[in-house]
Amino acid sequence: xxxxxxxxxxxxxxxxxxxxxxxxxxxxxxxxxxxxxxxxxxxxxxxxxxxxxxxxxxxxxxxxxxxxxxxxxxxxxxxxxxxxxxxxxxxxxxxxxxxxxxxxxxxxxxxxxxxxxxxxxxxxxxxxxxxxxxxxxxxxxxxxxxxxxxxxxxxxxxxxxxxxxxxxxxxxxxxxxxxxxxxxxxxxxxxxxxxxxxxxxxxxxxxxxxxxxxxxxxxxxxxxxxxxxxxxxxxxxxxxxxxxxxxxxxxxxxxxxxxxxxxxxxxxxxxxxxxxxxxxxxxxxxxxxxxxxxxxxxxxxxxxxxxxxxxxxxxxxxxxxxxxxxxxxxxxxxxxxxxxxxxxxxxxxxxxxxxxxxxxxxxxxxxxxxxxxx
Amino acid sequence: xxxxxxxxxxxxxxxxxxxxxxxxxxxxxxxxxxxxxxxxxxxxxxxxxxxxxxxxxxxxxxxxxxxxxxxxxxxxxxxxxxxxxxxxxxxxxxxxxxxxxxxxxxxxxxxxxxxxxxxxxxxxxxxxxxxxxxxxxxxxxxxxxxxxxxxxxxxxxxxxxxxxxxxxxxxxxxxxxxxxxxxxxxxxxxxxxxxxxxxxxxxxxxxxxxxxxxxxxxxxxxxxxxxxxxxxxxxxxxxxxxxxxxxxxxxxxxxxxxxxxxxxxxxxxxxxxxxxxxxxxxxxxxxxxxxxxxxxxxxxxxxxxxxxxxxxxxxxxxxxxxxxxxxxxxxxxxxxxxxxxxxxxxx
Ligand SMILES: Cc1cc2nc3c(=O)[nH]c(=O)nc-3n(C[C@H](O)[C@H](O)[C@H](O)COP(=O)(O)OP(=O)(O)OC[C@H]3O[C@@H](n4cnc5c(N)ncnc54)[C@H](O)[C@@H]3O)c2cc1C
Numbered sequence: 001x002x003x004x005x006x007x008x009x010x011x012x013x014x015x016x017x018x019x020x021x022x023x024x025x026x027x028x029x030x031x032x033x034x035x036x037x038x039x040x041x042x043x044x045x046x047x048x049x050x051x052x053x054x055x056x057x058x059x060x061x062x063x064x065x066x067x068x069x070x071x072x073x074x075x076x077x078x079x080x081x082x083x084x085x086x087x088x089x090x091x092x093x094x095x096x097x098x099x100x101x102x103x104x105x106x107x108x109x110x111x112x113x114x115x116x117x118x119x120x121x122x123x124x125x126x127x128x129x130x131x132x133x134x135x136x137x138x139x140x141x142x143x144x145x146x147x148x149x150x151x152x153x154x155x156x157x158x159x160x161x162x163x164x165x166x167x168x169x170x171x172x173x174x175x176x177x178x179x180x181x182x183x184x185x186x187x188x189x190x191x192x193x194x195x196x197x198x199x200x201x202x203x204x205x206x207x208x209x210x211x212x213x214x215x216x217x218x219x220x221x222x223x224x225x226x227x228x229x230x231x232x233x234x235x236x237x238x239x240x241x242x243x244x245x246x247x248x249x250x251x252x253x254x255x256x257x258x259x260x261x262x263x264x265x266x267x268x269x270x271x272x273x274x275x276x277x278x279x280x281x282x283x284x285x286x287x288x289x290x291x292x293x294x295x296x297x298x299x300x301x302x303x304x305x306x307x308x309x310x311x312x313x314x315x316x317x318x319x320x321x322x323x324x325x326x327x328x329x330x331x332x333x334x335x336x337x338x339x340x341x342x343x344x345x346x347x348x349x350x351x352x353x354x355x356x357x358x359x360x361x362x363x364x365x366x367x368x369x370x371x372x373x374x
Numbered sequence: 375x376x377x378x379x380x381x382x383x384x385x386x387x388x389x390x391x392x393x394x395x396x397x398x399x400x401x402x403x404x405x406x407x408x409x410x411x412x413x414x415x416x417x418x419x420x421x422x423x424x425x426x427x428x429x430x431x432x433x434x435x436x437x438x439x440x441x442x443x444x445x446x447x448x449x450x451x452x453x454x455x456x457x458x459x460x461x462x463x464x465x466x467x468x469x470x471x472x473x474x475x476x477x478x479x480x481x482x483x484x485x486x487x488x489x490x491x492x493x494x495x496x497x498x499x500x501x502x503x504x505x506x507x508x509x510x511x512x513x514x515x516x517x518x519x520x521x522x523x524x525x526x527x528x529x530x531x532x533x534x535x536x537x538x539x540x541x542x543x544x545x546x547x548x549x550x551x552x553x554x555x556x557x558x559x560x561x562x563x564x565x566x567x568x569x570x571x572x573x574x575x576x577x578x579x580x581x582x583x584x585x586x587x588x589x590x591x592x593x594x595x596x597x598x599x600x601x602x603x604x605x606x607x608x609x610x611x612x613x614x615x616x617x618x619x620x621x622x623x624x625x626x627x628x629x630x631x632x633x634x635x636x637x638x639x640x641x642x643x644x645x646x647x648x649x650x651x652x653x654x655x656x657x658x659x660x661x662x663x664x665x666x667x668x669x670x671x672x673x674x675x676x677x678x679x680x681x682x683x684x685x686x687x688x689x690x691x692x693x694x695x696x697x698x699x700x701x702x703x704x705x706x707x708x709x710x711x712x713x714x715x716x717x718x719x720x721x
Contacts, residue, residue, distance in 0.1 A: 116676065119611075120611070120612055121675060121676055122612045122613075122675065123611075123612040123613045123614075126612070126613070126614070145676065146676040190680060192680055192681035192682060193679055193680060193681070194671075194679050194680075194681070194686040194689070194690070195679075256494070267721070269703060269720075269721070270721055271703070271706070272703075319668075323664070323693065326693060326697065327696065327697075327702065328494075329494050330492060330493040330494025330495070330697050330702070330703075331489055331492035331493060331494045331495035331697060331698070332494040332495055332496060333494060333697075334548070334549055334550070334693075334694065334697050334698070335489075335495075335514060335548070339548065339549035342549065342693060343549070343690070346668075346671065346679065346689070347679060349672060350672070350675060350676055350678070350679060351676070354672070354675060355672070356622060356672075
């Protein structure tokens with residue numbers, strides 16, 4: 001067992017740190033947060049700098065961590081333009097990969113993943129958006145809610161019901177690539193988010209949208225399975241976002257405490273020291289679970305229980321760290337970058353499987369494993 | 375008690391009519407003059423101010439009921455009423471009867487910054503003598519667009535009230551209490567009154583005296599969020615069942631409501647001379663508000679993250695409450711002193 005990363009990953013982390021130092025400032029983060037503006041320039045620069053490359057998943061994991069450590073809203077925006085790409089990578093045809101993936105991989109285009117609907121996100125099998133075959137197309141009607149990159153994406157991987165299967169809700173769902181410029185496709189930007197306000201979020205409305213048949217991903221009716229496979233991958237990246245946020249909060253705590261000891265020239269209260277130690281310990285534990293889950297995943301031996309543990313634990317660590325960091329730093333924290341980290345961190349417990357859903361997955365898997373052994 | 379219940383229904387009725395539909399606007403644009411004056415005409419704005427200054431001279435528990443109920447709709451509005459009655463009015467005292475009257479009637483607001491005495495703050499005010507008056511900037515102030523301003527002068531240690539020459543600089547909505555129009559302001563004024571010779575101590579003792587007010591706002595904030603969550607989980611379905619059918623949801627919310635009810639009855643009956651009880655109530659209520667608002671947001675899923683739903687502001691304000699109107703580390707030591715009877719817990 002070796003807890004050290006190989007040199008190339010250490011270098012990837014360093015490179016991401018360099019980029020963050022050069023390109024992400026507190027003023028910039030504050031501005032994009034206030035204006036709720038997507039940082040397209042930053043996204044492009046991240047590609048040019050060569051730090052966004054999902055074909056190298058370990059590098060990506062540590063890059064996400066480091067960029068979110070600098071600022072969650074900007075860090076996520078700079079790395080999320082391929083959101084959903086793994087569905088095409090794993091289950092799409094060569095033609096789909098050629099047509100759609102190449103351009104998101106080089107940063108030219110942006111994509112999104114549209115699963116959640118106004119009526120529900122946790123209950124993936126309950127989605128209502130429907131497609132019916134007509135004249136060589138699938139005609140889609142329905143709505144998707146809270147979709148990241150919603151008004152800026154060129155296309156979406158979308159989960160759509162193509163068949164009602166009595167008593168089996170997760171059957172009859174299919175995944176499609178839906179171009180965002182198709183007739184009948186409209187988008188409403190959602191503003192007024194609590195945090196990650198630099199990220200773009202929208203509601204998508206589909207009114208008789210003709211999706212070409214060749215845009216069906218893999219087999220019809222297998223969409224639920226494809227999306228669950230995707231979540232098992234993306235949740236590791238969300239855990240990395242959360243670790244980055246928690247680490248960023250801890251950085252600010254240490255900066256504050258260092259300043260206090262230097263300026264006040266006095267010993268720190270033990271209560272404060274204990275809190276800082278708790279934050280650091282939870283971050284370390286989150287890293288261990290996340291890297292272990294990623295290690296299985298990136299060797300094509302995914303362990304969904306571990307991935308859900310990583311996502312849930314790291315997310316709760318992010319909100320814990322941001323809240324405790326504000327408590328420690330008090331007024332100066334609330335007036336500085338930490339208040340944004342506090343707002344941003346809460347999304348971690350909600351998107352890509354709420355903490356409650358992750359916990360259900362963990363215990364169901366544990367019980368299944370137990371039953372198999374017994 | 376019956377009187378308190380009547381007062382609570384009156385505040386509630388007012389809030390349903392005048393605040394509920396404007397709660398989001400208040401977050402974006404602040405509390406407008408119209409609302410300020412209707413708060414005044416109901417007798418809420420100057421609840422604790424003496425009748426001779428145009429206030430309503432309500433007793434402490436009545437006043438706590440008002441801010442508690444207002445907070446369930448808008449913690450910002452509750453905080454404004456607290457600032458007027460428990461911070462500004464006592465500092466203006468009898469020295470500024472005309473300003474006090476304007477305050478109680480909603481005719482004027484006083485930009486007030488407690489930041490200079492809050493934990494973790496680095497001096498926020500820079501005032502300098504200029505001719506017969508003062509010039510300077512107050513970096514973070516509530517009601518920064520007020521007609522009057524209170525500011526601490528580090529050089530002579532006095533707390534001043536400035537009555538003209540106040541210019542609101544850029545607004546910075548910040549994390550919490552966005553309806554209070556927070557931001558910096560510039561002062562260039564020769565029209566001032568010294569409110570206290572030892573301004574820092576005066577502000578500190580004001581902040582430390584807000585135990586019950588902060589507790590009342592914390593509990594109102596928590597209640598506002600919990601009410602929304604309870605209604606939401608009755609109608610929102612996942613996996614074909616209403617959310618309220620799931621144990622972690624219903625039982626989690628019920629436990630929080632039970633905690634709310636016991637803290638509320640503590641607030642209703644607390645003895646205003648019992649400093650330990652008051653401090654205990656504040657510490658427990660603020661901690662509770664943070665947990666209750668966080669859980670309420672979470673039960674709303676993605677909708678909780680969007681301001682239109684109206685629950686995220688409670689989460690922000692509960693956090694802000696624990697920093698902006700109290701000195702938590704100092705409070706912990708105050709409590710330890712109450713328990714141990716001597717200075718303790720300071721290492
Ligand atoms: C900023 C933002 C960006 C997003 N980006 C995307 C995106 O790009 N693509 C996409 O498809 N979605 C996206 N989402 C949606 C997100 O994934 C969902 O919000 C999330 O999955 C929860 O779904 P919901 O909001 O419908 O909540 P619900 O499913 O309605 O759940 C509400 C609450 O009930 C709890 N709950 C549900 N079922 C149970 C149960 N059985 N037991 C106990 N508790 C339960 C949940 O944990 C939650 O706390 C985004 C959301 C936000 C806010």
